[in-house]
Amino acid sequence: MSDAPGASTFQTPAEAYDRHIGRYGRELARALIAAAGVRPGGRALDVGCGPGALTAELVAVLGAGSVAAVDPSPSFAEACRERLPGVEVHVGRAEALPFADAAFDHALAQLVVNFMGDARAGVGELRRVTRPGGRVSAAVWDYAGEMTILRRFWDAAVALDPVAAPLDEGRMPFCTPAALAELWSAAGVSGAEASAAVVSAGYDGFEDLWQPLELGVAPSGAYVAALPADGRAALKRELRRRLGAGDAPFRLTARAWIVTGEVH
Numbered sequence: 001m002s003d004a005p006g007a008s009t010f011q012t013p014a015e016a017y018d019r020h021i022g023r024y025g026r027e028l029a030r031a032l033i034a035a036a037g038v039r040p041g042g043r044a045l046d047v048g049c050g051p052g053a054l055t056a057e058l059v060a061v062l063g064a065g066s067v068a069a070v071d072p073s074p075s076f077a078e079a080c081r082e083r084l085p086g087v088e089v090h091v092g093r094a095e096a097l098p099f100a101d102a103a104f105d106h107a108l109a110q111l112v113v114n115f116m117g118d119a120r121a122g123v124g125e126l127r128r129v130t131r132p133g134g135r136v137s138a139a140v141w142d143y144a145g146e147m148t149i150l151r152r153f154w155d156a157a158v159a160l161d162p163v164a165a166p167l168d169e170g171r172m173p174f175c176t177p178a179a180l181a182e183l184w185s186a187a188g189v190s191g192a193e194a195s196a197a198v199v200s201a202g203y204d205g206f207e208d209l210w211q212p213l214e215l216g217v218a219p220s221g222a223y224v225a226a227l228p229a230d231g232r233a234a235l236k237r238e239l240r241r242r243l244g245a246g247d248a249p250f251r252l253t254a255r256a257w258i259v260t261g262e263v264h
């Protein structure tokens, strides 16, 4: 099975991700956990765990021995394992989860569904490993709308070079509540409900936002890393202008859609 476009851009050191999109991860994870209704006493699986933002918040609620995690990026899986001793962490993909049927009360995927090579099969696997009465839940960015850093980034990139348009994450297939509800239903998870969560991250100044992009992580970083020096400088100027950011600290908000449904 082939990877989705962009999936390979997470084969980087975990610190690069931490400094880019990872800044939003813990707050988003708390919103996802609340929407899913994760409570002490259950067992949960974090699919596409990355360096472990959601995993860490699940550990805070359930304890390390009741949390498992899986990610196809060896560097991210290793970081998750090191950061969260006691969590069972595997290298693997959503589409073929290394767990028995009905092994968990909750299966969750934060910012992952659009990177699955076969999202219907992947969400179907989340359903398979969740017990009847348990829940399958996910969060995705509102890439086309109010995920500020990524929206401004791709608008700037496409304005400077229309060839970037197909890479714009706003074109991803599952970034509306309706598309998510439809995917949940197609994967056999009934009664899906979608809601919005707005989170935020702080930056010391524009350089603090820009430098992680040069490390090549995520589709946005990979795009920057592949640009020639003059293209990179132009994009840096244009993004700074569009964000209205300077050398002073600032915060950006990011809206995500959260979907959750029950397994029968």
Ligand SMILES: C[S@@+](CC[C@H](N)C(=O)[O-])C[C@H]1O[C@@H](n2cnc3c(N)ncnc32)[C@H](O)[C@@H]1O
Residues within 6 Å of the ligand: 007, 010, 021, 022, 025, 047, 048, 049, 050, 051, 052, 053, 054, 070, 071, 072, 073, 076, 092, 093, 094, 095, 109, 110, 111, 112, 115, 116, 117, 122
């Ligand atoms: C945007 S990151 C999200 C990481 C983490 N969940 C978080 O919220 O910080 C997307 C993650 O999806 C993983 N991924 C890519 N393809 C996947 C697949 N087919 N199954 C599961 N995870 C996948 C990547 O390796 C990466 O860690």
